[in-house]
Amino acid sequence: MARIDLVDLAQSYSGNDADPASFALKPVTMTWRQGGAYALLGPSGCGKTTLLNLISGIVTPSRGKILFDGVDITPLSTQKRNIAQVFQFPVIYDTMTVGQNLAFPLKNRGLPKNEIDARVAEIARLLDLEPFLSRKAMRLTADAKQKISLGRGLVRSDVAAVLFDEPLTVIDPELKWQLRSKLKALHRELDLTMIYVTHDQTEALTFADTVVVMHDGRVVQSGTPAELFDKPAHTFVGYFIGSPGMNIVPAEVRGREARIGGHSIALNRSYALPAGAKVELGVRPEFVDVATPAPGLISANIERIDDLGRVRFARLRVGDVKFAARVPPGFSVSGDVAGLVFDASRVHVYADSLLVEGAA
């Protein structure tokens, strides 16, 4: 159990002198709270697995330091770091029984037998593996195997953190839900720091108290699911989280007014923007309503309506830009053109993809 600090940590697989833009992980400084449930979210190739492997010691960073409770552990090997990690595909020791598999990490560290037995029994109970304890692990199904891998990650009570690298990839969707809620329950029960890597936003948002979004080797935002939804710090976060993602529209912003293709939208705050920056408005489809075209409203061409059951979203085009907006209940769409009504308090301004805080 430990607080984990990353200090100016970076990783380049082609040496330190390589072009910084090619780094698999660009320099990052951040703190992981003891006992927190974190999710590392991002598309494939964004550097999240690299970050995980740096923390577990499988990869040695080309720059920066990792501190566990203030102690620099960067040069230490994986064995000495006291970290548990669960991989994407189940790793089990074929010749051992399920019980022996779970006991393996403890046995290697020379714990007394009665302690091992007690701990294995507890983990087996938590993961519903009790009926299989004396069975050979090789004969089990893929999800039972992955449960064993999870169990081996959780069995040590003294670990600094448990890292999960997309652990539910091989699991059936229905079981996924069960296992994820199980992990969440285990997190509460065992008081371990858990870091969960995934490219699936639902998985990240349901598992974690803090979601760390990564994009192109950079940590672009870390916050609660609500923060990520309400106030994306980067256009990528807005686009990646939420379904459909945030609308990002090029605009001109002057003071409290934004102009999109000749139409003006009133903003809640006043913005002073650096000259020459690429300025965009970001607004979630949930906060834009489709209305009958009227003067003063931005007009958009309707491409199609997606009926999601509880809510309907219109897919539109504003000029050349794709746009999504909510269709209010009871509103029936007629014709190809619709007006858009913005919730001004929910419209964010981005300069060069980064959120700009306005002044009141």
Next chain:
Amino acid sequence: MDKTVNQKAWFLVLPVFLVVAFSAILPLMTVVNYSMQDTFGNNQFFWNGVGWFKELLDPSTDLGSRFFASLWRNLAFSAIILAIEVPLGIVVALSMPRDGWRVAACLVTLALPLLIPWNVVGTIWQIFGRPDIGLLGYVLNNMGIDYNYVSNEFDAWATVIVMDVWHWTSLVALLCYAGLKSIPDAYYQAAQIDGASRWAVFTAIQLPKMNRVLLIAVLLRFMDSFMIYTEPFVVTGGGPGNSTTFVSIELVKIALGQFDLGKAAALSLVYNLIIIIVCWIFYTVMTNVGAERREQKGVA
């Protein structure tokens, strides 16, 4: 669903059947024919029934005692070379580099002994071990070790075994290396995280993942060493005395040395039968292991 019955399909098998008939079945039948008869030359044959087989399998007769002596000798030889080559092959495979140009260098070096014709291997060691002009024999004798594979049984056995180890350990090593390469990195990473020692990694991951290739290696090496002829024949000619006369060497002695075609035919049929039984065990074990694996996948 009713299957269409079309007996004409048998004609498709005919070409293969003809080839096998002329290349294997007919020659085999001539051997069966010989094994039932006795000859005194001049192409005169006399019916002997199962007489040769009775004699062959009865250790109190001359033929039987020679057969069993060479059979036990041969089994001892196979056991010894397996006991050396398998562990040694595993050690070599484990110490091979995992990537880079060194892999290619190692693979080529290992493959060299496998590419040398067997009688050349025999000749190399025959000369290498000679006390007068052979490097090994000369050095050993000058170190004060009385080494002479021509007159000393122990030296002859040692030479034949070391030669086989030199020739074939590569095969075991290459097979094991292939087995090791197929283990995903995640296993090693997980073992690191679980704090496994080097020995625990070997027993918990590498050995279980290698068991299939090891099975193949053991069976291949067993079959090959059980049928060995060329190398010991070139080096020791089966001597000194009969001490390195293995079954195939005995067979050739009877067939071509004494021209006892009946006895030799009976011996070769029994020899063949032993090999077929071993093949069958090999096949059964392999398919059972395979079936187990499929069953496992089906459940998953």
